[in-house]
Amino acid sequence: MERGHFDGLFLADTLGVSDVHGGCTDAAIRYATGTPRHDPMLLVPAMAAVTEHLGFGITGNLTYEAPYLFARRLSTLDHLTNGRMGWNIVTGYMQAAAQAMGAGAIKGHDTRYDVAEEFMALMYQLWEGSWEDGSVVLDHANDTFADPTRVHRIHHDGTYWKLDAIHMVEPSPQRTPVLYQAGSSGRGRDFAAGHAECVFLTGKTVPMVAPVIADIKARAVARGRASDDVLCFSLATVVVAETDALAELKLVDFQRYVSVAGALSILSTNSGIDFSTYRPDDELPRIRGDAGVHSIVDAFTVGDPSKIWTVRGIAEASALGGRGPLFVGSPQTVADGLIDWVTQTGSDGLNLSAATCPGCFTDFVDLVVPELQARSRYKTEYQPGTLREKLRGGAGAHLPASHPAEHARRGERASHSAKAAERAFSTE
Amino acid sequence: MERGHFDGLFLADTLGVSDVHGGCTDAAIRYATGTPRHDPMLLVPAMAAVTEHLGFGITGNLTYEAPYLFARRLSTLDHLTNGRMGWNIVTGYMQAAAQAMGAGAIKGHDTRYDVAEEFMALMYQLWEGSWEDGSVVLDHANDTFADPTRVHRIHHDGTYWKLDAIHMVEPSPQRTPVLYQAGSSGRGRDFAAGHAECVFLTGKTVPMVAPVIADIKARAVARGRASDDVLCFSLATVVVAETDALAELKLVDFQRYVSVAGALSILSTNSGIDFSTYRPDDELPRIRGDAGVHSIVDAFTVGDPSKIWTVRGIAEASALGGRGPLFVGSPQTVADGLIDWVTQTGSDGLNLSAATCPGCFTDFVDLVVPELQARSRYKTEYQPGTLREKLRGGAGAHLPASHPAEHARRGERASHSAKAAERAFSTE
Numbered sequence: 001m002e003r004g005h006f007d008g009l010f011l012a013d014t015l016g017v018s019d020v021h022g023g024c025t026d027a028a029i030r031y032a033t034g035t036p037r038h039d040p041m042l043l044v045p046a047m048a049a050v051t052e053h054l055g056f057g058i059t060g061n062l063t064y065e066a067p068y069l070f071a072r073r074l075s076t077l078d079h080l081t082n083g084r085m086g087w088n089i090v091t092g093y094m095q096a097a098a099q100a101m102g103a104g105a106i107k108g109h110d111t112r113y114d115v116a117e118e119f120m121a122l123m124y125q126l127w128e129g130s131w132e133d134g135s136v137v138l139d140h141a142n143d144t145f146a147d148p149t150r151v152h153r154i155h156h157d158g159t160y161w162k163l164d165a166i167h168m169v170e171p172s173p174q175r176t177p178v179l180y181q182a183g184s185s186g187r188g189r190d191f192a193a194g195h196a197e198c199v200f201l202t203g204k205t206v207p208m209v210a211p212v213i214a215d216i217k218a219r220a221v222a223r224g225r226a227s228d229d230v231l232c233f234s235l236a237t238v239v240v241a242e243t244d245a246l247a248e249l250k251l252v253d254f255q256r257y258v259s260v261a262g263a264l265s266i267l268s269t270n271s272g273i274d275f276s277t278y279r280p281d282d283e284l285p286r287i288r289g290d291a292g293v294h295s296i297v298d299a300f301t302v303g304d305p306s307k308i309w310t311v312r313g314i315a316e317a318s319a320l321g322g323r324g325p326l327f328v329g330s331p332q333t334v335a336d337g338l339i340d341w342v343t344q345t346g347s348d349g350l351n352l353s354a355a356t357c358p359g360c361f362t363d364f365v366d367l368v369v370p371e372l373q374a375r376s377r378y379k380t381e382y383q384p385g386t387l388r389e390k391l392r393g394g395a396g397a398h399l400p401a402s403h404p405a406e407h408a409r410r411g412e413r414a415s416h417s418a419k420a421a422e423r424a425f426s427t428e
Numbered sequence: 429m430e431r432g433h434f435d436g437l438f439l440a441d442t443l444g445v446s447d448v449h450g451g452c453t454d455a456a457i458r459y460a461t462g463t464p465r466h467d468p469m470l471l472v473p474a475m476a477a478v479t480e481h482l483g484f485g486i487t488g489n490l491t492y493e494a495p496y497l498f499a500r501r502l503s504t505l506d507h508l509t510n511g512r513m514g515w516n517i518v519t520g521y522m523q524a525a526a527q528a529m530g531a532g533a534i535k536g537h538d539t540r541y542d543v544a545e546e547f548m549a550l551m552y553q554l555w556e557g558s559w560e561d562g563s564v565v566l567d568h569a570n571d572t573f574a575d576p577t578r579v580h581r582i583h584h585d586g587t588y589w590k591l592d593a594i595h596m597v598e599p600s601p602q603r604t605p606v607l608y609q610a611g612s613s614g615r616g617r618d619f620a621a622g623h624a625e626c627v628f629l630t631g632k633t634v635p636m637v638a639p640v641i642a643d644i645k646a647r648a649v650a651r652g653r654a655s656d657d658v659l660c661f662s663l664a665t666v667v668v669a670e671t672d673a674l675a676e677l678k679l680v681d682f683q684r685y686v687s688v689a690g691a692l693s694i695l696s697t698n699s700g701i702d703f704s705t706y707r708p709d710d711e712l713p714r715i716r717g718d719a720g721v722h723s724i725v726d727a728f729t730v731g732d733p734s735k736i737w738t739v740r741g742i743a744e745a746s747a748l749g750g751r752g753p754l755f756v757g758s759p760q761t762v763a764d765g766l767i768d769w770v771t772q773t774g775s776d777g778l779n780l781s782a783a784t785c786p787g788c789f790t791d792f793v794d795l796v797v798p799e800l801q802a803r804s805r806y807k808t809e810y811q812p813g814t815l816r817e818k819l820r821g822g823a824g825a826h827l828p829a830s831h832p833a834e835h836a837r838r839g840e841r842a843s844h845s846a847k848a849a850e851r852a853f854s855t856e
Contacts, residue, residue, distance in 0.1 A: 015497075015596065017596070024576075025576065025579075025594055029574045029576040029594070030571075030572050030574065030575075030576050031571065031573060032573035032574070035594070035596065036596055036597045037596050037597070038503075038504040038507065038596075039500050039501045039504040041470065041501075042470065042472075042501060042504045042505060044470075044473075045471070045473040045474040046473040046477040046508070049474040049477060050477075064496075065494075065497070066494065066529060068492075068528045068529055068530075069443075069467075069493070072465075072466070072467050073470060075466075076466040076467040076470045079466065080471075080474070099592040099593055100591060100592070100593030101494060101496055102589055102591050102592075104590075143458075143459065143687050144458050144459075145457070145458065145459060145460035146457050146458065147457075147458075148452075148453065148454035148457040148458050153453070162530030162532075163528060163530050164528070165444055165445065165524065165527055165528030166444075166445040166453055166457070168443065168444075168445070168463065168464055169464045169465070169466060170464045259571050262571070
């Protein structure tokens with residue numbers, strides 16, 4: 001990925017073993033769908049040690065993480081990666097997670113966003129407000145690591161959390177990691193417009209994606225942020241080979257490995273609909289009659305309305321491409337498709353899903369990246385600095401003043417030039 | 429450390445910035461004593477990626493970690509390290525940590541151990557009882573990752589936690605990481621005798637250490653475990669050079685860098701006594717009059733009862749050697765001292781503290797290890813297998829049947845030979 005100048009690698013996460021399909025956990029365990037899942041944070045330090053520019057986005061569920069410990073973990077990771085951390089903020093939608101965490105019934109959707117607002121305010125205080133810029137003086141002659149007058153205790157007595165402490169870790173290169181979000185509901189879009197710097201979106205067609213991107217950016221502007229303060233990355237899957245014909249053959253080969261049963265298990269988890277109650281050959285009209293099934297079915301079938309879809313067909317479509325478009329072809333064909341897609345949807349970039357791993361990424365780097373570079377539609381080198389600086393040329397390492405984290409800041413902010421000088425010193 | 433065949437590297441941790449010294453956090457921040465502290469778990473994956481045998485012990489505070497997330501994190505680490513993880517079980521003694529976690533007043537000492545017993549029982553269920561040996565079948569022909577009939581849901585409805593879930597991660601090489609503990613109270617020793625496989629002890633003299641080791645092992649035997657099921661590692665600091673004279677010069681050099689104020693800040697945190705109320709030149713008799721000061725002062729002065737100790741002297745003594753013996757000299761002198769110490773105290777090994785880092789470890793590996801090897805008192809190669817197998821030659825990768833974790837197990841246990849065969853397969 002770093003060879004292909006990817007901005008970052010993103011690790012999804014869910015807690016709890018899904019029990020929607022068949023009303024039990026058997027399918028998730030048998031087909032390894034969402035299970036096992038390792039802690040994504042712990043995978044980053046080893047990858048960071050052998051890369052220099054690649055960013056790392058990890059999913060962290062604020063409903064279940066303890067604020068003080070979580071803030072420290074992200075600060076440690078931002079230090080270890082030299083400022084290459086991102087956090088995908090999730091509130092969790094799975095009942096299994098609530099049971100695993102002893103929380104009883106899962107919280108309602110709007111309550112989860114109330115929780116999220118309080119959690120974010122607390123994170124900003126710990127990351128931005130506890131240690132002032134310049135508080136770490138490293139003054140050996142005076143036996144002083146940091147100036148206590150510039151390090152502040154955070155007092156928080158909220159609805160969901162209490163905390164009275166100094167952040168355990170001195171400021172990391174980015175302080176607050178780059179904030180990712182993927183909520184698509186009205187409340188989710190408002191949250192993204194308020195807090196997120198990057199948003200992941202899904203949709204198989206331009207009309208499904210473009211209005212959402214326009215809406216999120218409009219909501220950000222309404223909150224006093226710039227339209228490009230929120231970068232929108234839409235989902236896409238690419239199957240590429242030297243020629244269109246070879247790419248089609250590769251796709252056919254990939255389809256041989258699709259587990260229909262596994263795909264239905266994932267569909268059940270993601271939709272809340274128990275797909276075990278259908279037979280693979282059931283046709284779409286029968287399913288369409290069931291309440292709630294429309295949206296999940298539409299998400300995978302809208303690209304080809306004339307086709308008679310079966311449950312098996314939906315499973316196969318979801319397994320390769322998912323809720324995003326599937327681009328299959330030569331480097332030229334794929335580049336044409338991606339450029340059209342990004343232009344028409346207004347996407348700032350792509351969240352590339354893996355049909356195979358690492359094969360799909362190797363193919364993309366070897367075949368698609370050079371083609372996009374030849375058309376001047378893809379960077380030929382990384383920007384210097386942190387993930388935030390790489391994603392937004394000309395931006396600083398820290399969140400901009402238009403972001404709500406600004407309210408948590410204490411003390412004078414170091415100028416960009418002073419920060420650049422510090423960085424130059426630390427790498428000498 | 430791996431070059432010198434160290435069994436493991438241990439990372440201490442505390443939560444919260446200490447405010448005992450002077451009744452505020454200034455000293456901890458100014459002298460960087462216990463602050464900043466990074467999450468120790470996140471330092472392991474990068475170190476594990478460049479080592480093959482070295483074990484990693486991290487401190488995890490069970491009073492504040494969420495059981496389901498914590499169990500997964502340790503399982504992920506045990507997978508990433510190929511079975512080289514250890515967990516130093518702590519319950520936390522700092523009021524600052526309780527405030528940071530919104531827990532109000534810190535729990536009483538005995539309550540903390542009640543909490544610990546319940547937490548351990550829950551960990552054993554997740555690590556040992558959720559996924560049976562052999563449950564992961566990797567049967568590609570039948571599209572099956574794991575056999576759902578051999579993966580079990582853990583139901584826990586206890587005093588301090590509720591949980592109803594399947595562990596998120598398939599069994600790691602050791603399942604339960606090697607369990608370390610350092611409690612020295614009666615309740616702490618009982619806890620260690622029941623759960624710990626390794627115990628860290630401190631004490632400057634043989635009479636301070638030998639009876640504690642004997643007592644812990646006796647308590648383990650009383651619980652049906654073997655005397656050497658609990659390995660006792662006593663603290664020691666080594667300053668070594670080519671000759672005795674050069675080692676003494678090295679010690680004098682080290683002493684030049686001791687921060688008396690910083691050492692008093694740490695002493696205050698560890699003892700709960702505010703040492704800022706004394707002047708550095710105050711003599712011991714004045715301090716001895718204060719209630720509670722005896723034990724902390726004795727811990728550092730007992731080796732030299734004739735000397736008139738000042739506060740400054742105690743600070744200096746604590747900064748180099750701490751609560752354990754200090755061995756200074758040539759490789760021969762140090763080896764003589766260490767062998768006598770280990771023999772007389774009944775220690776199973778040493779917890780080597782760093783006067784400087786990494787210098788003290790480099791010196792030990794270059795100078796002391798070869799001397800101990802020449803006397804056949806130190807291994808010349810690592811045992812194969814996991815940290816547990818390395819620490820206890822002939823033991824299996826999993827906890828022995830005499831350990832309380834046994835009660836949490838489900839299904840038939842794979843035989844050692846079957847396990848060895850699996851391992852041989854997986855490394856082919």
